[in-house]
Amino acid sequence: DVKVTQSSRYLVKRTGEKVFLECVQDMDHENMFWYRQDPGLGLRLIYFSYDVKMKEKGDIPEGYSVSREKKERFSLILESASTNQTSMYLCASRAQWGQGYNEQFFGPGTRLTVL
Amino acid sequence: AQKVTQAQTEISVVEKEDVTLDCVYETRDTTYYLFWYKQPPSGELVFLIRRNSFDEQNEISGRYSWNFQKSTSSFNFTITASQVVDSAVYFCALSEAGDNFNKFYFGSGTKLNVKP
Numbered sequence: 001d002v003k004v005t006q007s008s009r010y011l012v013k014r015t016g017e018k019v020f021l022e023c024v025q026d027m028d029h030e031n032m033f034w035y036r037q038d039p040g041l042g043l044r045l046i047y048f049s050y051d052v053k054m055k056e057k058g059d060i061p062e063g064y065s066v067s068r069e070k071k072e073r074f075s076l077i078l079e080s081a082s083t084n085q086t087s088m089y090l091c092a093s094r095a096q097w098g099q100g101y102n103e104q105f106f107g108p109g110t111r112l113t114v115l
Numbered sequence: 116a117q118k119v120t121q122a123q124t125e126i127s128v129v130e131k132e133d134v135t136l137d138c139v140y141e142t143r144d145t146t147y148y149l150f151w152y153k154q155p156p157s158g159e160l161v162f163l164i165r166r167n168s169f170d171e172q173n174e175i176s177g178r179y180s181w182n183f184q185k186s187t188s189s190f191n192f193t194i195t196a197s198q199v200v201d202s203a204v205y206f207c208a209l210s211e212a213g214d215n216f217n218k219f220y221f222g223s224g225t226k227l228n229v230k231p
Contacts, residue, residue, distance in 0.1 A: 031217055033217075033219075042221055042222075042223050042224065043206070043221045045218075045219070048217055050217060056217075088158060090158075090160065092160075094217070097212070097216050101165065102148045102165060102167075102210055102216075103148075103150055103162045103165050104150075104162075104219060105162060106152075106159055106160040106161075106162075107159070108157070108158065108159040109158040109159055111158070
């Protein structure tokens with residue numbers, strides 16, 4: 001049974017705090033993703049990683065950074081949280097091209113509120 | 116231009132009615148993949164089905180069925196005899212091959228309300 005877990009379901013932080021969102025997958029997938037989801041704006045890709053220590057910017061990387069030190073773990077970092085980063089954050093993982101299936105598997109999401 | 120269009124923002128039906136969620140996609144690739152996801156109120160996106168561009172067979176899984184038509188670039192999702200538990204937001208998504216493999220194009224979602 002495939003599994004993507006995220007460190008928190010709900011998180012409340014203050015403006016200016018450094019925030020870490022952790023994601024772990026147990027499927028040995030090479031690719032991992034961070035999205036944010038906002039009403040009316042759909043799902044937007046922040047960053048993705050296609051291998052350990054490798055990352056690429058998505059559509060809205062400003063204000064975020066990521067870290068992938070181990071294959072199973074992908075962290076999203078808000079260096080200095082701001083109120084406009086209040087959102088639902090979704091992590092996903094996906095197998096490499098050619099491995100027979102291509103869907104992304106999502107974690108349960110983290111609802112982050114920045115006060 | 117939108118790669119994936121879900122024109123129905125919100126649909127309300129009464130339990131036991133059939134309902135079809137529309138998805139129209141746009142791509143120039145010959146190899147691509149289409150997906151449907153369900154997002155219940157809890158927030159997690161649950162994978163429902165994958166279709167690749169070479170497989171136009173329709174699929175049925177219990178009360179769910181999918182109609183993939185390359186001629187109209189559509190990948191529609193039908194729920195037969197809807198139930199209250201089907202209430203959720205449903206997303207259609209497209210993934211292309213090659214350099215764009217890791218880019219998932221999501222539609223804006225269709226919110227389905229099934230009333231008892």
